[in-house]
Amino acid sequence: MTRPISEVASTGRFLPDRVLTNEDWTRMVDTTEQWIVERTGIHERRVASSCTSVCDMGVAAAEQALERAGVGAGDVDLLLVSTATPDRLLPSTACDIQARLGANKAAAMDISAACTGYLYILALAEGYIASGMGEVVLVVSTEKMTSIMDWEDRSTAVLFGDGAGASVIRRATGDRGILANDIRSDGKLADLLQRPGGGALRPFDDSVLADRSHLLLMEGREVFKNAVRAMSRSSRLAIRQAGWTADEVDLLIPHQANIRIIEATARYARVPMEKVYVNVHRYGNISSATVPVALDEALEQGRIGPGSNVLLVAFGAGLTWGATALRV
Numbered sequence: 618m619t620r621p622i623s624e625v626a627s628t629g630r631f632l633p634d635r636v637l638t639n640e641d642w643t644r645m646v647d648t649t650e651q652w653i654v655e656r657t658g659i660h661e662r663r664v665a666s667s668c669t670s671v672c673d674m675g676v677a678a679a680e681q682a683l684e685r686a687g688v689g690a691g692d693v694d695l696l697l698v699s700t701a702t703p704d705r706l707l708p709s710t711a712c713d714i715q716a717r718l719g720a721n722k723a724a725a726m727d728i729s730a731a732c733t734g735y736l737y738i739l740a741l742a743e744g745y746i747a748s749g750m751g752e753v754v755l756v757v758s759t760e761k762m763t764s765i766m767d768w769e770d771r772s773t774a775v776l777f778g779d780g781a782g783a784s785v786i787r788r789a790t791g792d793r794g795i796l797a798n799d800i801r802s803d804g805k806l807a808d809l810l811q812r813p814g815g816g817a818l819r820p821f822d823d824s825v826l827a828d829r830s831h832l833l834l835m836e837g838r839e840v841f842k843n844a845v846r847a848m849s850r851s852s853r854l855a856i857r858q859a860g861w862t863a864d865e866v867d868l869l870i871p872h873q874a875n876i877r878i879i880e881a882t883a884r885y886a887r888v889p890m891e892k893v894y895v896n897v898h899r900y901g902n903i904s905s906a907t908v909p910v911a912l913d914e915a916l917e918q919g920r921i922g923p924g925s926n927v928l929l930v931a932f933g934a935g936l937t938w939g940a941t942a943l944r945v
C-alpha cells in the first residue's frame with residue numbers, strides 16, 4: 618500500500634446566503650429554466666453581495682478548517698490561495714487572508730489555475746511538506762465568479778456562482794492522506810476560456826469597457842469536449858497511481874461545471890453515478906471552490922469518513938486539469 622506524505626486534516630466552506638434561481642435568470646436574459654436544467658443540471662447558484670469580498674469568503678472557510686483541525690493560524694507555515702477572481706490585482710488575496718487570520722509566520726501566495734486551482738494547491742502543499750520546508754499548509758479556494766462574468770451573456774452568465782472552500786494539509790502519520798496527484802496544463806488552448814482585456818497586454822481603458830473584454834469569454838462546446846477527455850484521462854491515471862481499481866473508489870468528487878460533463882467523466886472513469894458527489898444543481902460552477910466545497914459537504918453528510926477512497930478531479934481555463942487520489 619502507498620504511504621502518503623501529507624493528509625487533508627480538515628475542511629471548511631462558505632456559501633453566500635443569496636440564492637439566484639433559473640427563474641430569476643429568465644427575467645434577465647433570453648433563456649428558459651428548461652434549457653438551463655437540461656444543458657447544465659443547474660437549478661440555482663449563490664451570489665455574494667457587493668460588500669462580501671473574495672477575502673471575506675476565504676477567511677470564513679479557512680477559520681472553519683483551522684478550528685476543525687485544532688490548528689492555530691499562527692501555526693500555518695504556508696498559505697496557498699487559488700482564485701480566478703482576486704479582490705485586487707496586487708498584492709495577492711492570500712496576503713489579505715493571511716492578515717485577517719493572523720497567520721503571521723506563513724508565506725502567502727495566490728495560484729492561478731482557474732477551476733483546477735484546488736488540485737494545484739493540494740499538489741503544491743504536498744510538495745512543500747515533502748521537501749521539509751514546513752509542516753502545516755492552509756489551502757483556500759475562494760471565488761466571486763459573479764464579479765467577472767458578463768451578466769448580459771446568456772451562454773456563460775447562468776453557469777456560475779460564488780463561494781469558498783478550505784483545507785488544512787499536514788504531514789501524514791498513518792495510511793490516510795494524498796496517494797496520487799496528476800496535475801496538467803495545455804497553454805495552446807488558452808483562448809478557449811479567458812478574460813482578454815484589463816491585463817498588462819491590454820490595460821483597462823474605455824475600449825476594454827466598451828467591448829466588455831474584461832469579462833469571461835468561453836467557447837463552451839470546445840471546453841466541454843476537452844473537459845471530458847482530460848478529466849477521464851487524469852482520473853484513470855490517479856486511480857492507477859494510487860494502486861486502486863475503479864471499484865475501490867468510494868466517492869468521485871468532480872469539478873461541478875455541468876452535469877453532462879460529470880456523467881461522461883464518471884462513465885469513462887468507470888465509477889457509477891451512485892458513487893459521484895453532485896451539487897452543481899445547488900451552486901453552479903464556483904470555479905476552484907467546487908471541489909473543496911463538495912469534499913466538505915460529503916464529509917459532513919457522512920458519505921465518506923476515515924479510510925474512504927476519494928477521487929478528486931477538475932478542469933478549467935488554461936487549459937488546466939488534474940486528479941487527486943485521497944484516503945480521507
Ligand code: UT7
Pocket residue numbers: 647648649652653656657732771772773775836837838839840841844874875878902904932933934
Ligand atoms: O469550469 C470551467 C470549464 N467550463 C465548463 O466546463 C463549461 C463547458 N461547457 C458547457 O458546459 C456547455 O458547452 C454550455 C452549458 C456552456 C453550453 O451548452 P451546449 O450544449 O454546448 O450549448 P451550445 O453552446 O452548443 O449552444 C446551443 C444553443 C445555441 O443556440 P443555436 O446557435 O443552436 O441557435 C446557443 O445560443 O443554445 C443557445 N444557448 C442558450 N439558450 C438558452 C446558449 N446559452 C443559452 C441559454 N439559454 N442560457
